[in-house]
Amino acid sequence: MNRSFYQFTLSFRAGGKDNLMAQFAEAMFKDLSFPKEETEFDPLSRYIEEKADDKMRSTVFDELYKLYEERLNQ
Template structure:
């Protein structure tokens, strides 16, 4: 079973790291509506397009999701 994207994303939180992905992780932590059990790219992308005002652009999510899939060894989509 694949771990949810949110759980993986939380491993990227680091208050000393000001990269876009680390900032995304930090902001997702404070987003109480974030789909915490989701694994699917399209489900997460749809949510963030409507609710991810804290993302400077969707490329940041794409980078984080690519890291998530590389860790899991799965194809990206």
């Protein structure tokens, strides 16, 4: 899989209002400055901590990135 983290996370958008990963994905989708081509943890984590919307919680990012890495390594 050669998808960016952004492309991977978009698949969670339809998860429902109570799903934290879906909330993260929706907020990320609406964030026009999100680094859409990035694949590396550190730049993404820095963006989440410094510039992201409150709905993009770092704990949810960590979970999503772990899933992203698992799928990359398959």
